[in-house]
Amino acid sequence: MNTIVSRVRGIVVFVGILLLIAVSVTMAQPVVQIKDAVDQHMFTGREIEFLEDTAGNYTLADVRKPSLNSQFQSLTKNTPQNYNLKAAYWYRIRIGHDPASSKNWILEFFDQTIDEITMYLPDEKGNYIARTTGDQYPFKQREYNHKNFEINIGNNESYEGTYYFRVKSHQTADVIVVLRSVSRFIQYALDEYFIFGIFYGMVLVFSFYNLMMYLAVRQVQYLYYVLYNLCVGLFEMCIDGVAYQYLWPNAPEWNQYAYGVALYGVSIFALQFTRTLLYTHRKAPRLDRFIVFVIIARTVFFGICLLFNTDWFSYKFVELVPLAVAFYSGIYIYRQGYRPARFFVLGYAFLSIGFIHKLLLMLHVDGINFGVITYYSLSICFVLEMVFLSFAIGDKVRILKKRKDKAQREIIRQMTLNQKLKDTLNIELESQVKERTKEVSEKSAIIEEQNRELMDVNVLLQQQKEEISQMNLLLAQDNEVLQTNVVKVTRARVMSAEVDFEEFSKIYPDNDSCFKFLAGIKWNESTEGGGYICKKCGHDHYFHGHSPYSRRCAKCDYDESVISHTIFQNTRIPINKAFYMVFLIYTTKGKISSHKLSEILSIRQSTCWAYGSRIKKVMEDRKKELASSKNSEGWSKLILDHVSEPA
Structure with a gap:
């Protein structure tokens, strides 16, 4: 009996051990095997585990200790993110290496806005090599000259390696880790840059076209639309990492707030474009004043972020306020009967969908992640919005042209009526002129006869005038x-x-007459030569002196006044x-x-x-x-x- 009981206990213990082994195997982190048949693999669910480092002090040795190693958690929903911006996050994945693979392999991080990523790469002996990258480091330090973060992994030995990644960023970042073959990466990168070329080419084409329109018609709405498009392009380049690669590769500090400057320009120029396109100052004065208030408030927030803490630029949800105001303005003006506003409303409807979709992703709402389309959803909405806003501008120009043509037809009709009236008046005037000319001709004959008589009288008067002139001369x-x-x-x-x-x-009314009289008596001016004799030298030539009627000797320069010696x-x-x-x-x-x-x-x-x-x-x-x-x-x-x- 005891033997049977002992055997039963042994069987129970054995079954328990088997169950524990099965559970542990089931709960262990899956290993992703390198296979030539699979060109790329994105780590999701239990394949990627994370650990929050609140103080940011953990080292690789710390997180590998059993006490912390057991605290790694699997994320079964959405994409891993750094929810606490003040903390550092550790992530780990497991890769099974196969030296039989004929391809080279890399690990790639999709989010280009991560400030710092420290990658710990294991080898077959369990040793680790650290590689550091991120948008706070110069672009030339990257292993690949690409907008994303890529690192080569060795595949010369057969082993299962655990990779650790330490991520720190001042704004919310998606930790999307992909295992890719180099050939797949090259194909993907070429396709992606081709799509970027199309997108940014459309931005430049729209901007250049509307700039030409502005230079042609001098309507400020075109200029605001150009600036809005350029700010949208700059924002997308900041988010995509293209700006860092091509615009400021040696100035990583720009990555921390350039996107905030671009978003500010998007909001401000979008609202200014709304005001000019929809004529809110005339059609809705109160709404126009509210738009101006939003512009001022957004400018104040921008100044605070720029001067005090650029990390506040990461609160992108504030852009919903200018977006909502512009969207509501389009709906309000459209309901008043302004037809170009319908395309404006459509454009902002798509842009609103893009922003709301991004906001829901930030709030970790399930069921809205559609892969690549999700990642580029806002860019797609921006393109649709630019197209519909261009339609709105074109519709406005078409309506203006229609009104102009109507006004021209009205002017032509009025000019035709004026011409008919002019012809009628000319006929009447010609008739009256003929009658008046006949009367004038008759009166001209009479006037001509009177003129002949007047000429005879004038001749007589001229003779009398000459006689009178002669008499006046004698008088x-x-x-x-x-x-x-x-x-x-x-x-x-x-x-x-x-x-x-x-x-x-x-x-003798004044001094001048008295002096003149004295001069005449003193120098006997009635005689030839004036009777002047210099009192000093006896010379008889003089010039006018300094005082009235005085005389200055031409020889000795003696100036004698008119009252001296009197x-x-x-x-x-x-x-x-x-x-x-x-x-x-x-x-x-x-x-x-x-x-x-x-x-x-x-x-x-x-x-x-x-x-x-x-x-x-x-x-x-x-x-x-x-x-x-x-x-x-x-x-x-x-x-x-x-x-x-x-x-």
């Missing part, structure tokens, strides 16, 4: 003689008769009043009092007394000479050859 000569006589008589009267100051002032020299009394004072004293034979002179000339009595005394003294000294003078010479003899003291 002018007589007036000149008479005027000369009047001046002479008046001056003679002044020299010999008693006149009041008002009448005296008419003859009774008026050094006097401070106005010259015309001094003239009149000499005249009054002379005509009254010195009997006029200083009080009377002060009353007549409005000068202080003391001044009149002092200056009058000097005049009377001169009169007394020249009593005989003055007595023998003629009345016409008057008081001129009293003026000359006397140097007075200051008065």
